[in-house]
Amino acid sequence: MSSDKKAILEGPNKLKGAFEKELSLASLSVHADDYINNHQAVAPPMHVSTTFRYSDDPDKLVAWENLNPNAPYDSHVYSRDSAPNTTRFEAVLSSVIGAPCVTYASGLAAFHAMIVFLNPRRVAIGDGYHGCHGVLKIMSKLNGLEQLELEDEADLAKLRPGDVIHVETPLNPTGEARDLERYRRIADEKGCYLTVDATFAPPPLMDPFRFGVDVVMHSATKYFGGHSDMLSGVLAVRPDRAWGEGEGEGGKPAEGGWIHELKEERLHLGGVMGNMEGWLGVRSLRTLELRVRRQSESAQALVDFFAAEKSKGGDGLVADLVFKIQHASQQAEARDANSWLRRQMPNGFGPVFSIWLKTEEHARRLPSKLHLFHHATSLGGVESLIEWRAMTDPKIDRRLLRVSIGVEGWEDLRDDLLQGLQALKEELGN
Numbered sequence: 255m256s257s258d259k260k261a262i263l264e265g266p267n268k269l270k271g272a273f274e275k276e277l278s279l280a281s282l283s284v285h286a287d288d289y290i291n292n293h294q295a296v297a298p299p300m301h302v303s304t305t306f307r308y309s310d311d312p313d314k315l316v317a318w319e320n321l322n323p324n325a326p327y328d329s330h331v332y333s334r335d336s337a338p339n340t341t342r343f344e345a346v347l348s349s350v351i352g353a354p355c356v357t358y359a360s361g362l363a364a365f366h367a368m369i370v371f372l373n374p375r376r377v378a379i380g381d382g383y384h385g386c387h388g389v390l391k392i393m394s395k396l397n398g399l400e401q402l403e404l405e406d407e408a409d410l411a412k413l414r415p416g417d418v419i420h421v422e423t424p425l426n427p428t429g430e431a432r433d434l435e436r437y438r439r440i441a442d443e444k445g446c447y448l449t450v451d452a453t454f455a456p457p458p459l460m461d462p463f464r465f466g467v468d469v470v471m472h473s474a475t476k477y478f479g480g481h482s483d484m485l486s487g488v489l490a491v492r493p494d495r496a497w498g499e500g501e502g503e504g505g506k507p508a509e510g511g512w513i514h515e516l517k518e519e520r521l522h523l524g525g526v527m528g529n530m531e532g533w534l535g536v537r538s539l540r541t542l543e544l545r546v547r548r549q550s551e552s553a554q555a556l557v558d559f560f561a562a563e564k565s566k567g568g569d570g571l572v573a574d575l576v577f578k579i580q581h582a583s584q585q586a587e588a589r590d591a592n593s594w595l596r597r598q599m600p601n602g603f604g605p606v607f608s609i610w611l612k613t614e615e616h617a618r619r620l621p622s623k624l625h626l627f628h629h630a631t632s633l634g635g636v637e638s639l640i641e642w643r644a645m646t647d648p649k650i651d652r653r654l655l656r657v658s659i660g661v662e663g664w665e666d667l668r669d670d671l672l673q674g675l676q677a678l679k680e681e682l683g684n
């Protein structure tokens with residue numbers, strides 16, 4: 255085997271080979287792309303080039319192949335195919351998700367690419383982010399794809415082999431989880447693919463591949479980006495479906511696997527993320543574990559506090575104004591150590607939850623009374639956000655506020671919410 259070939263095969267595995275154990279998520283987030291780095295700079299450079307010089311040696315010219323012997327993992331042709339910063343972002347993502355990944359310009363671009371690739375005649379989809387339903391509506395217009403209801407037995411009976419069961423868990427906007435083991439059983443019975451939108455529970459909160467999911471998608475705009483400053487989407491492919499058999503050209507993984515085909519289709523559809531976003535993404539992933547654990551723990555402390563206050567009843571502030579709180583931790587299965595929910599989310603129930611206030615008017619007015627929450631859509635950033643969800647979701651109950659917890663001190667967030675409720679009570683009465 256040539257040294258070039260050997261280097262390509264060893265690259266991503268180099269770090270693994272140096273230790274006789276699995277490295278932690280925190281270590282992988284910082285070092286999984288070290289094998290790509292061919293410069294002395296510790297921080298990654300940002301490359302804005304859309305195109306890359308071919309070899310000066312005419313005998314080395316190979317179509318769509320541009321191997322730089324000094325940087326075998328950082329060799330590119332044109333940035334609609336691959337580029338340095340997004341390649342590094344994909345390398346770290348693949349390592350922390352534990353499955354090969356392809357990135358896209360946004361979460362919805364990733365969802366669209368997944369449906370185009372799997373090309374089902376029917377998709378069973380439940381509640382969750384309305385934008386994914388919007389993509390399916392466009393696909394229905396193009397090719398007659400049928401949208402089925404995930405929780406409807408009659409609809410599930412219509413599924414045929416090659417169709418898709420798409421599950422979002424935890425759900426937007428409530429933060430409640432859905433049972434992936436159950437949907438895997440249904441998918442197996444029907445010969446369907448199981449795809450999961452895991453945006454609300456990035457590593458280390460959930461690993462959908464433990465439950466046999468075929469494709470995991472994320473809006474990387476949320477926790478992978480983590481700073482409310484980049485749009486991106488990710489598809490991660492179940493490892494046994496990712497690559498073709500054997501070894502391909504130049505020692506690279508063989509063609510034929512899903513990753514290769516997804517990249518081919520991305521090259522033609524053009525939904526790649528930008529260089530700047532790739533660079534920001536790598537910067538963000540370095541702190542993924544720190545951020546997500548902290549955000550999930552703080553959300554849990556807040557949900558516990560408000561649930562306890564509400565259950566006290568009487569004429570307390572929270573009992574008076576809060577109608578209900580939704581979060582995976584509030585589902586009955588969260589109290590059973592042997593439940594699917596505890597198996598699925600062993601490291602916390604996620605940083606997003608919903609609070610319903612007693613009237614629409616209360617929900618509309620609370621965000622502007624808060625000092626540590628921005629009233630804005632989206633989630634997953636270091637800054638806490640609250641959204642009167644009626645602002646962007648026309649079908650949602652108008653009493654619902656979605657809360658995304660950032661990295662501030664949770665007691666400060668609690669006090670801010672309490673003072674906001676107090677101000678609301680003084681303004682609107684009970």
Ligand SMILES: Cc1ncc(COP(=O)(O)O)c(C=O)c1O
Nearest residue numbers: 360361362383426453473475486
């Ligand atoms: C669960 C979920 N999936 C997908 C998306 C779409 O992601 P993007 O905005 O990156 O396209 C969102 C956005 O809010 C989301 O919450």
